[in-house]
Amino acid sequence: MIASVGLIGDPVKHSVSPAFQTAAFRHHGLPDTYMLWPTSTQELTTRVAGLRADGMRxxxxxxxxxxxxxxxxxxxxxxxxxxxxxNTIVRRADGSLYGLNTDVLGFIQALRAAGGEPREADCVLLGAGGSARAVAYGLVMAGARSITVVNRTPERAEAMLADVLAATEFDPQLQVLASDAPEVAQAVAGAQLLINATSVGLDGRSSPLEAERIAPHLLVVDLIYRNTPFLQAARQRGARTQNGLEMLVQQGALAFEAWTGLTAPIAVMRAAAQQALEEQT
Known part of the structure; x- marks a missing residue:
């Protein structure tokens, strides 16, 4: 077994990525094993530098x-x-490190698999971190009509949207609201897509939005790949839901192809991810 690739973050113990990425390596007869690399802020520079070593993917x-x-x-x-x-780092043959973002396409592919179509859609996005940036860019590039970003720190959301717009030629209607703003209810009521891109709910207890604000006509997506309280509340309100497992598999397949140059066995990866998740619950 060769520990040539892994997940950098904090925390990472909940991840099912080792299960489906290692399954993809085995499918192609490769000896690589995908590792979990819990990394503190102080360790990040050293951890990334270690990817330059021979044998790392x-x-x-x-x-x-x-x-x-x-x-x-x-x-x-x-x-x-x-x-x-x-979200993906590739070590090149000369030891240089190439950064990719497979979350964007992974999100759009997963959304469409759930019957969601971002083109001309009114969207509410909860969060303004790295995952939210990918979602916002994907929605803009896919032709969303409007995007309302709800975040505890509106200034961070405004900076995110400014960066996204500067990188595209599209010009959707944009709005930023503080999490406690009364206008959030109206924005959610008028949307077709409601997406949680925060880590709220990872603990299995909390939710980023009050249940009464979720309307039955919505497609509600949580990037957390579990049955979060947010998704449970959405289903109880009659909304369609999707957790983050399909996006995880889709973006992971793109990462696998970037590391190996081989076609990702998506069905194998999806089955391994689902099994690993079931074993955790």
């Missing part, structure tokens, strides 16, 4: 480091540059 990056790793890399792809967030 790269890494995935999760909370809270998708933006923090950017200055530690040698080059970024166009999407990662646009959203200032990296």
């Amino acid at each position: 790269g890494a995935n990056v999760t909370l809270p480091y998708k933006t923090a790793v950017v200055p530690l890399l040698d080059e970024l792809d166009g999407i990662a540059t646009a959203v200032s967030a990296v």
Whole structure:
């Protein structure tokens, strides 16, 4: 077994990425094993530098480091540059590190698999971190009519949207609201897509939005790949829901192809991810 690739973040113990990425390596007869690399802020620079070693393929990056790793890399792809967030690092043959963002396309592919169509849609996005940047960019590029970003710190959301718009030629209607703003209820009521891109709910107890604000006509997406209180409340209100597992698999497949140059066995990866998640619950 070769520990050539892994997940950098804090925390990472909940991740099912090792299960489905290792399954993909085995499908292609490769000896690589995908590892979990819990990393403190103080350890991040050293951890990323370690990817330059011979035999390494790269890494995935999760909370809270998708933006923090950017200055530690040698080059970024166009999407990662646009959203200032990296979720995949590829070690090149010369030891240089190339940053990609596979969250954007992974999100759109997963959304459409659930019957959601972002084109001409009115969207409410909860959060303004690295994952939210990817979602916002994906929605803009897919032709969303409007995006309302709800965040505890409106200034952070405004900066995120400014970065996204500067990197595209699209011009959707945009709005930023504080999490406790009374206008949030109206924005959610008028939307077709409601997306949680925060970590609220990862503990299995909390929710980023009050249940009474969720309307039955919505498609509610939580990037957390579990049955969160947010999704439970949405279903009770009659809304359609999707957790983050399909996005995880889709973005993971794109990462696998970037590391190996091989076609990702998506069905194998999805089955392994689902099994790993069931074993955790």
